[in-house]
Amino acid sequence: MVEKICFVGAGSMAESIISGILHNQFLMSSQIVATNKNNRERLDGLQHRYDIDVTTDRKYAIDGADIIMLATKPYDIVDAINQVKSHVKPNQLIISVVAGIATGFISERLGENVPVVRAMPNTSASIGFSATAITAGENAGAADLELAESLFKTIGLTTIVDEGDMHTVTGISGSGPAYFYYLVEAMEKAALKAGLDNAVAIQLITQTIIGAGEMLKHSGDPASVLREKITSPGGTTQAAIETLEANDFQQTVMDCVESARKRSIELGEKWK
Ligand SMILES: NC(=O)C1=CN([C@@H]2O[C@H](COP(=O)(O)OP(=O)(O)OC[C@H]3O[C@@H](n4cnc5c(N)ncnc54)[C@H](O)[C@@H]3O)[C@@H](O)[C@H]2O)C=CC1
Numbered sequence: 700m701v702e703k704i705c706f707v708g709a710g711s712m713a714e715s716i717i718s719g720i721l722h723n724q725f726l727m728s729s730q731i732v733a734t735n736k737n738n739r740e741r742l743d744g745l746q747h748r749y750d751i752d753v754t755t756d757r758k759y760a761i762d763g764a765d766i767i768m769l770a771t772k773p774y775d776i777v778d779a780i781n782q783v784k785s786h787v788k789p790n791q792l793i794i795s796v797v798a799g800i801a802t803g804f805i806s807e808r809l810g811e812n813v814p815v816v817r818a819m820p821n822t823s824a825s826i827g828f829s830a831t832a833i834t835a836g837e838n839a840g841a842a843d844l845e846l847a848e849s850l851f852k853t854i855g856l857t858t859i860v861d862e863g864d865m866h867t868v869t870g871i872s873g874s875g876p877a878y879f880y881y882l883v884e885a886m887e888k889a890a891l892k893a894g895l896d897n898a899v900a901i902q903l904i905t906q907t908i909i910g911a912g913e914m915l916k917h918s919g920d921p922a923s924v925l926r927e928k929i930t931s932p933g934g935t936t937q938a939a940i941e942t943l944e945a946n947d948f949q950q951t952v953m954d955c956v957e958s959a960r961k962r963s964i965e966l967g968e969k970w971k
C-alpha cells in the first residue's frame with residue numbers, strides 16, 4: 700500500500716508519470732510531492748495542474764515517502780542524490796527513471812541497504828500508454844519489484860528485464876515515441892507539399908498510426924506480414940517501399956536505435 704510518492708526531478712517524465720497515476724487513480728494528488736532543482740515557477744505550475752504537493756525542502760519531500768522517484772537528467776543525478784541522501788531510509792524504495800544510470804551507481808551513493816529499481820518508461824505514461832521496462836538492483840527484493848511493477852502497470856504496459864538490457868530498451872521504447880513523431884512530422888510535410896489540408900492530414904496520419912498499432916497488437920500477424928498485405932504488386936505501396944529501400948530506411952532506423960543505446964551506455968559511464 701503506497702501512502703506517499705516523492706518525485707526528485709519534476710520535468711517532462713515526472714509530469715507524464717504524475718498525470719498517468721492520477722488519471723488511473725493509483726494515488727490521490729495529496730499523496731504526491733514533487734521537488735526540483737530550484738524552479739519554483741515549474742513547481743507551482745505542477746501544483747496548479749495536478750493539485751499535488753510541491754516543495755524545495757528535500758527533507759520534507761522525502762519524509763514518509765514509500766517511493767522516491769529519481770527523475771533528473773543523468774548529469775544532475777549525483778547532486779540530486781547528495782541532496783537527499785541524509786534523509787533516505789532503507790525502508791523507502793528508490794525508483795530511478797534516469798537514462799543510462801545503473802542501480803549500483805545509485806545504491807553506492809545512497810547506502811547499500813536502500814532498494815533501487817531502475818525503470819525506463821516513456822512519455823505516453825501521461826495517458827496510460829507507456830511501454831515501461833523495469834529491473835531490480837541488488838538490494839531490491841521481489842516485493843520491491845512488485846511494488847514498482849504495480850505502479851508502472853497503472854500507466855501502461857510493464858515488463859521486467861535484465862539490467863544489461865536497459866540500454867537497448869532505452870533505444871527502443873524510451874526514446875521510441877520520438878521516432879514515430881518524427882515520421883509523422885515528415886508525413887505531414889509531404890501532405891502539405893502535395894496540397895492536402897493540414898488538419899485533414901493530421902487526422903488521417905494519427906488514425907493511420909493508431910490503426911497500425913492496433914493491428915500489430917490484435918491481428919496476430921507480424922509486422923512483415925501486415926506490410927505485405929498492403930503491398931499490391933506494382934501498386935502504390937510497392938513504389939513507396941522501394942523509395943524507403945533505396946534510401947536504406949531499415950538500416951537508418953537500426954542505426955538510430957543503436958545510437959540511442961550507445962548514448963545510454965555513455966551517459967552511464969560519463970557520470971560515474
Ligand atoms: N522525457 C522522456 O521521454 C524520458 C525521460 N527519461 C529520463 O527521465 C529523466 C528526466 O527527463 P526529463 O523529465 O525529460 O527531463 P527534464 O529536464 O524535463 O526534468 C529534469 C528535472 O530534474 C530536476 N532536477 C535537476 N537537478 C535536480 C536536483 N539536484 N534535485 C532535484 N531535482 C533536480 C529539474 O529541475 C527538472 O525538474 C532523464 O534522466 C531521462 O533520461 C526516461 C524515459 C523517457
Ligand SMILES: O=C(O)[C@@H]1CCC=N1
Pocket residue numbers: 798869873874
Ligand atoms: O532522450 C533521453 O535521454 C531520454 C531517455 C529516453 C527518452 N528520453
